[in-house]
Amino acid sequence: AQTVTQSQPEMSVQEAETVTLSCTYDTSESNYYLFWYKQPPSRQMILVIRQEAYKQQNATENRFSVNFQKAAKSFSLKISDSQLGDTAMYFCAFTDGTNAGKSTFGDGTTLTVKP
């Protein structure tokens, strides 16, 4: 069974600064996907960024980028130029290569962006 661990329950960052959220996972699979989802207060969860395990290049989406270390089973999220709208709970999730919707989630990191 896969496990996903987010070791930072809460984090805060000043507006316009950079913050990194950590995630480690454990799996014996070779083909898998990793996701970061954002869940704003009382709003639905949305995908922030996605990484295929077979790709060595780290994924980037505008201000969001990942540091994917496959051997270390580490998948951190970097948010650059933090904005107030980034305040949310962030979940790291693992999915095997056959079913993107059936994910194992970490327990989340609550990120607060301070003005």
Next chain:
Amino acid sequence: DTGVSQDPRHKITKRGQNVTFRCDPISEHNRLYWYRQTLGQGPEFLTYFQNEAQLEKSRLLSDRFSAERPKGSFSTLEIQRTEQGDSAMYLCASSFRARNTEAFFGQGTRLTVV
């Protein structure tokens, strides 16, 4: 299409009562998932459907829980004889099998059992 829709958004029920939640996925999505999320934790997978077939159920899904997806469109999740431990957010998500990229989540149904 406005995305995955869940109804109701909130439900308060007395212990022992039955409750039913509905999920309407994105129309072209053939896979539909149910998750449960308790306070301070990440979502936990409960079950999923491909079209109308229920292909997998988690051990978390006790025999008091049943899910259906008639005609491969909307889905319902029923909890019989609710217990206080059932209080949680129930999330629905959908995806398109041919594009195994991500799941799209609804806003969830928050259940409180008193």
